Amino acid sequence: MQVNLAGKRIAILATDGFEQSELIEPRNALAAAGAKVDIVSLRPGSILGMKHKEKGDEVEVSTLVAEARASDYDALVLPGGVANPDELRTHPEAVQFASDFFRAGKPVGAICHGLWMLAEADVARGRTLTSWPSLQTDLRNAGADWVDREVVLDDNLVTSRKPSDLPAFCEKFIMLVGVGAERSDEDSLHYAGDHVSAGGDPVSRAEDEGMSIGGEARRMAEIRRAEQKMERMRGEQGKAH
Numbered sequence: 001m002q003v004n005l006a007g008k009r010i011a012i013l014a015t016d017g018f019e020q021s022e023l024i025e026p027r028n029a030l031a032a033a034g035a036k037v038d039i040v041s042l043r044p045g046s047i048l049g050m051k052h053k054e055k056g057d058e059v060e061v062s063t064l065v066a067e068a069r070a071s072d073y074d075a076l077v078l079p080g081g082v083a084n085p086d087e088l089r090t091h092p093e094a095v096q097f098a099s100d101f102f103r104a105g106k107p108v109g110a111i112c113h114g115l116w117m118l119a120e121a122d123v124a125r126g127r128t129l130t131s132w133p134s135l136q137t138d139l140r141n142a143g144a145d146w147v148d149r150e151v152v153l154d155d156n157l158v159t160s161r162k163p164s165d166l167p168a169f170c171e172k173f174i175m176l177v178g179v180g181a182e183r184s185d186e187d188s189l190h191y192a193g194d195h196v197s198a199g200g201d202p203v204s205r206a207e208d209e210g211m212s213i214g215g216e217a218r219r220m221a222e223i224r225r226a227e228q229k230m231e232r233m234r235g236e237q238g239k240a241h
Contacts, residue, residue: 003178006034017083020049020056070100080112
């Protein structure tokens with residue numbers, strides 16, 4: 001299923017030492033879906049990526065983090081690489097920029113070592129998430145429930161562990177950003193302002209309990225519907241072949 005992100009503006013926060021695939025692949029996938037993607041960094045010019053332990057390519061910086069505002073963007077991506085998030089988390093303006101997305105309830109995608117920023121910004125508490133395995137103690141100490149999965153969605157946060165998880169990460173994140181851009185004609189539930197936990201299937205729970213569901217569950221419900229449509233389309237394509 002194609003998700004149209006036309007009109008969406010996404011920030012990728014990174015500096016030198018980012019894992020190249022973890023910036024390039026989400027950037028390209030978001031752009032292919034129609035989003036405008038800005039590389040937000042500490043200094044003007046370009047930043048140097050890494051292909052594991054080897055030097056990678058340079059990427060041009062679009063905006064300085066000191067001048068960027070979360071209110072100007074629809075979502076945030078935090079790529080990994082060891083040096084990249086380790087430096088970013090020492091800059092208060094970078095930490096504040098990331099924190100503001102969580103305060104506003106905007107979608108955030110973080111992969112591999114990029115989740116160090118979540119611990120630094122104190123936004124991991126109470127979250128279920130995944131990361132590169134060496135971060136699990138840091139994230140648990142920051143109050144998170146760390147799990148070893150390809151991709152994890154917790155309300156407005158999508159996380160993955162490593163470059164090989166990128167296809168699932170990009171698909172889930174794009175779906176999350178696209179929720180609300182196009183409402184399904186099938187939507188018939190009444191949504192109220194009450195908070196409902198993201199665990200389980202909020203649509204089924206609401207129907208079973210006769211409850212209205214709030215913003216977080218609404219987003220989860222819409223994502224689940226989109227996933228179900230995608231699964232049906234894949235099944236139909238499989239039958240056609």
